[in-house]
Amino acid sequence: MSDDLFSTPRMTAVFSSESQIRRMLAFEAALARAEAQTGVIPLAAADAIENACRGEAFDVASLVREAALAGTLAIPLVRVLTERVAGEAKRYVHWGATSQDAIDTALVLQMRDGFDLLLADLLAIADACANLAERHRRTPMAGRTLLQQALPITFGLKAARWLDLVSRQIQRLREVRGRTLVVQFGGAAGTLAAVGEGGIRATELLAVELDLAVPNLPWHAERDRIGEVAAALGVLVGGLAKIATDVVLLRQTEVGELTETAVPGKGGSSALPHKRNPIDATMALAAVRLAIGDVPVILGGMIQEHERAAGGWQAEWDALPALFRHTAAAVARLRDAIAGVVVETERMRANLDATGGAIMAEALTVALAVHLGRPDAYRLVQTLTERAQISDTDLRSIAVADEQIRAMLSAEELDRAFDPLTYLGSTDAFIDRALAAYRDVAASNTNAASRSDR
């Protein structure tokens, strides 16, 4: 059930056993082709091997069962593949390669697809945030620190901060994608000994076949690229969770600043007819927790022995696909949560007003600071605030009634000091900057997409 609740169907497919086997066969076919081109194996053999790789489906269940015994999927797969290749060519299957070459390269190919799925959803989230930022540029709401109302902001600013966060994640993910998609080919101990002279040339051709980059050396036991992928996804989901947390908190009954368009079968309660739960944001937060839990497993798995690890590498086989699945769920759920969001602007205003002007205390402090300096102004406003709390009146009435204040501020200045829309500082500029950065990110996407189309 986890794969349905904490993944997306497409990401589950990318990291399925079927998909892994298909990519391992792509490696074997490309290897044969590359080795034929460098004269390591006969061209006819390469043709035969490619045909076998592209032939009728392999028995996934049986391969996986054997893999559990062999400790690696490559051994049964190479055996079955070899059986399918006729005659002489049989000799050249998997030539010079080791299990890990096939498994790691397949993983890299899976990661490539995984990245692209994530990036597409992230762009959708960014787009939704950009719309919210623009549309609610002047929708005042309470800014909250330590969950206490602090100062007015606008919902557009909040959305702009979400947007800039997501834009940075997209850039980061693209960079990591660009840096980590390298082929693995080293043979049993990473020397390419069985390939003879042309090892590096064969590696380059193999990489071209698979549209991957060529690393300086095989990286069987140096898993920093995998670690970097894991780390980037960890940072990604951490950022998404910030947004999902805001959504959940703004959806609280007592806050009510966001709601969700109702969908039949979604967010209801088995006992309570009146409830509308923030399902998408909740499931996003659950998926984030799972994803973050996968990260240290992969980082810890980098502690590897000699030329191939006993444990740390194998743990990746479970943890990295899990991380992609959990991340995909977090991204997709947050995308849905943002897409379905209804902004309750009246409630935002009502909450802002509910504190009787207390949230405008800083604005009042600033207005008074011109006359008193910040420290004295701060202390005066603190006194007024306490007086307001004790007497259960609002700060504004207290301020208006205070002679010292009236001596410094005109009625108009006092009005201004208590109007949230006049106390937004650089909010507009910040929103503009986030939108501009997003446009750059969105624009460079077109290029990236066309590049990966080759």
Add this chain to the structure above:
Amino acid sequence: MSDDLFSTPRMTAVFSSESQIRRMLAFEAALARAEAQTGVIPLAAADAIENACRGEAFDVASLVREAALAGTLAIPLVRVLTERVAGEAKRYVHWGATSQDAIDTALVLQMRDGFDLLLADLLAIADACANLAERHRRTPMAGRTLLQQALPITFGLKAARWLDLVSRQIQRLREVRGRTLVVQFGGAAGTLAAVGEGGIRATELLAVELDLAVPNLPWHAERDRIGEVAAALGVLVGGLAKIATDVVLLRQTEVGELTETAVPGKGGSSALPHKRNPIDATMALAAVRLAIGDVPVILGGMIQEHERAAGGWQAEWDALPALFRHTAAAVARLRDAIAGVVVETERMRANLDATGGAIMAEALTVALAVHLGRPDAYRLVQTLTERAQISDTDLRSIAVADEQIRAMLSAEELDRAFDPLTYLGSTDAFIDRALAAYRDVAASNTNAASRSDR
């Protein structure tokens, strides 16, 4: 593929969606029975509900799909179940319960089966260790600290330490099992408001139906019992990994003190015909890493909001089953690794002798300490050891040739000082203690088994 490589078929079955649904239905049936017995719902309704629960199979795939939308499996399941109940009784399905009541109670039932699978394998490991401890009580080998030969031990002592570790884990797991298998029943906010007066009585009867204990209160958002289960499995796998690490290290080509009975298709290499990889221990170590990674997810998930959490609870749905699966794989793989182990006693002796008596330095120090005191004896032996290293001779020859030493120790005393079997201290007693403790653990198992048979 992960479920095949990093789980066992039986544990995978226990935590499958099918199994979860079956147990949720068991909850619904037992709830109806309990509520009928306390007069909350009519007896006839309970009969009808029980029949529906035990009726033809539910469409698991479709329920799981709906669950992804609803954010909980309980909502579609209760709906489908209600559809299956005819007439009046329909009204009383899931009476007074909330989604989490069904999901949590099902989880507890799954955990019970999970514990029993783990305990059975742990007893098998303990049994194998007990045999090794007894059989190799007097098989000398090098004790190693920081991976350097330190002092002689026997393989029996090493096995006894493994054994005592496993015995403690069995006891710990039994205690946790006894403490955490409690029913969940609280209704929408944990008050049992919809049940009326008889809430606690109904809970007790429900618990009897399911052979579970009754908690003081519902525990929807107080997940310490789940945390305790997770923590116990984390400690368990950490302990198992100690054993698996020893196996991998003793199986190194250059150490060679353990080997493994060859099994076709197991532990071979796709490139290297001569290799015999320690597959079981390696996969156990991988599974351990995965399991430990699940623990902080569950502990962190304990940070829950109000009467039901938004994220922390849902993360459990994936993390706890994953933890049981990964633990099962670790236990089963280690069981196989230990069962198939071949003890190379000659190699153990050869490695012990390979350091030219250096490992007996402490024995020599102790022999000399009677005459010189420990500090001076220690310094003298250190000097001899360095002399041996520089001159590339063995410590024994150096010692025999040293006049100061010959003045203190007779030839016989020197022989004794260099015989590992005379320098084993309390080894025998330690082995006896571990065996005795294991016998207690094994004996109490029979009782536990019969108890759980009711």
Add this chain to the structure above:
Amino acid sequence: MSDDLFSTPRMTAVFSSESQIRRMLAFEAALARAEAQTGVIPLAAADAIENACRGEAFDVASLVREAALAGTLAIPLVRVLTERVAGEAKRYVHWGATSQDAIDTALVLQMRDGFDLLLADLLAIADACANLAERHRRTPMAGRTLLQQALPITFGLKAARWLDLVSRQIQRLREVRGRTLVVQFGGAAGTLAAVGEGGIRATELLAVELDLAVPNLPWHAERDRIGEVAAALGVLVGGLAKIATDVVLLRQTEVGELTETAVPGKGGSSALPHKRNPIDATMALAAVRLAIGDVPVILGGMIQEHERAAGGWQAEWDALPALFRHTAAAVARLRDAIAGVVVETERMRANLDATGGAIMAEALTVALAVHLGRPDAYRLVQTLTERAQISDTDLRSIAVADEQIRAMLSAEELDRAFDPLTYLGSTDAFIDRALAAYRDVAASNTNAASRSDR
């Protein structure tokens, strides 16, 4: 600064280098005494060693510097201690022991004090919760699931759930304390070879000296007891975080159901005079995150090599003290947060009423279910709820105006259905159960305290 913000002064002291050295010296003194009693070393030597151990203070800074080079504190400490012992006795310092014997036993002694500090604060939290549970037994508030108002509960019930959670943690911690405080004594490879015949007898006497239990075997590389301590603290802080989260959420400006007695210098803002931040609960949550992060380090560190680990053990030296410090901070901060809490009963009632009766939907469903059955009643109430939302009226008015409902329920029954205090189910009984369990826990404390006084 961390030690001030994320620890308590007393826990920092328990795990200071000074304290560690003092306890290592206690080990050395007790070892000498035990070995003298079993005839391993002369009685006069034991006296001299004990005197040296209790003599003038050791130079902590210099020892710690040497420890960094030596890789263990025991080597410089034993050297300095030996220098302080005069004449013959010098020979018998640290006799038969290894570095890890001294370091581990000192750790166990530190853990004992650490447990006692935690237990004292936990009892204070429990006591405060018990008072709240009793005092607010009938103070209605909204129960919230997924942060949405679900059903009425009372604040007393919430406090009772906190209480039961804390009571269980106290019991768990006491059990772990009872099980893990064992002496470490094995010598260089865990055989006690250097002690000769009387190894186990010496261990028993050593344990008596230090008031610790005797393990079956030395446990240099079998760290399950340490893992169990770490796991228990992880479960503990996870539970505390549930309470701290509730406090933070109830303190939100828009919820306002808890506030805090103002303390000068606490919880203010450098910019905002009106703010009162929930500092204690916030810092508790931060400390919890840190503590949970320590747990997998210790569990992962259990993966140990042979007779003494290279890395996993040493990581404990930092992680376990950090875990105790972080846990102490979490416990102490939560204690202060609960102690200073002001319950805003009017606000609780206002929030409950704010949803226009929607929170009483289940009560209405139950009242109607007698006439319609649960499914039809649920559907009817759902329709009314939606009608209320669309027309922005409250559910109660809608219900009162609905003919179908009026046909089934009298005005009195409708009043009842909308009165939170009539729909609390087993709330009272649950509170009683939590209080009773707490009284048991509190009572058994007295015994525990007197036991540990010897």
Add this chain to the structure above:
Amino acid sequence: MSDDLFSTPRMTAVFSSESQIRRMLAFEAALARAEAQTGVIPLAAADAIENACRGEAFDVASLVREAALAGTLAIPLVRVLTERVAGEAKRYVHWGATSQDAIDTALVLQMRDGFDLLLADLLAIADACANLAERHRRTPMAGRTLLQQALPITFGLKAARWLDLVSRQIQRLREVRGRTLVVQFGGAAGTLAAVGEGGIRATELLAVELDLAVPNLPWHAERDRIGEVAAALGVLVGGLAKIATDVVLLRQTEVGELTETAVPGKGGSSALPHKRNPIDATMALAAVRLAIGDVPVILGGMIQEHERAAGGWQAEWDALPALFRHTAAAVARLRDAIAGVVVETERMRANLDATGGAIMAEALTVALAVHLGRPDAYRLVQTLTERAQISDTDLRSIAVADEQIRAMLSAEELDRAFDPLTYLGSTDAFIDRALAAYRDVAASNTNAASRSDR
């Protein structure tokens, strides 16, 4: 003691309270200067504030104590600073800023110094690896997979793989350094409301003063940059641990391919005079475990509420400095381990020969594959290998005696097949590539260093 064992003195200093306060004062001074330049505050006030910031030392201990109560260091620090500023200027201290602005900017300044310390040590490690790679280019040793001898490599290749790993880490760290060193300035809710019009201009000038970059928006609750730093350090230590693991394994008594130059007081044993423990690599591995444990705390802490978090941010205060300290220890310890390493080339050759030619099985397979094809050749060699194991002869003798083989391979070809130096494939080229990449990394360092000198 942890700070001595699991940090370096310089990194401890960078993240000390003294250092944090100094950098917070640097922020306050630069803020005043920037605000004066944009006309927000008077120039004279800025001068007075700068003087106060650079004045006599602040009472660190007392500030830290107050911080524990206030929940933030900024509040007491701003208070004390304000007290030190005379007259009018007093009003303008901390103008428009919030606690988090000062704390975060100080953190960024600390991180900058932290990065530079790490990079210097990483370059030293890389340099040592480059020397080893060049010097041992043709030193044959066993390549090992799953800790079993697999194929010959050279120690130079192993060092080249370490080198390339470290070079990549240096590049990664430089990129992260370049991307994450941004100023924090947003005021109480991130709008810069109190600064008025010139907020962004003031931010730019502030950034220039501190030589930091300007973010698009304040990032109080969007911690992806901090997450990225944490993730990068996690990847870094994971990579270092791979090297340290190799060192520990190669230093095993039974392998003995690396030893260490003896240093008095280092690596000895309190009980065993003959032991030389791999202290630096061991402590590096311990530090790595601690560092990896810090990463998920920071990633999980990214889950932040609204405009400032209650818990997740505060946890960073402990976790991020701890991560830098632990990473510094890992880097420094590994640097020392590599610097002091002695390569035992004879032992490497002896271990390679010890398997009686079995490690050359693939070379033989390749030689035979020309005649038989890979599958048949593989099977033939497997048969011979088993025959060798059973008869306890070496593979070479078996091969030489086999008629089928003699029919295919000449004596010379057989010699060649069993000579490790002829079966190294692309080893030389791989070493060249790693060295070339390192030279680029080292060269770009000079520029980086000069850039950071301004």
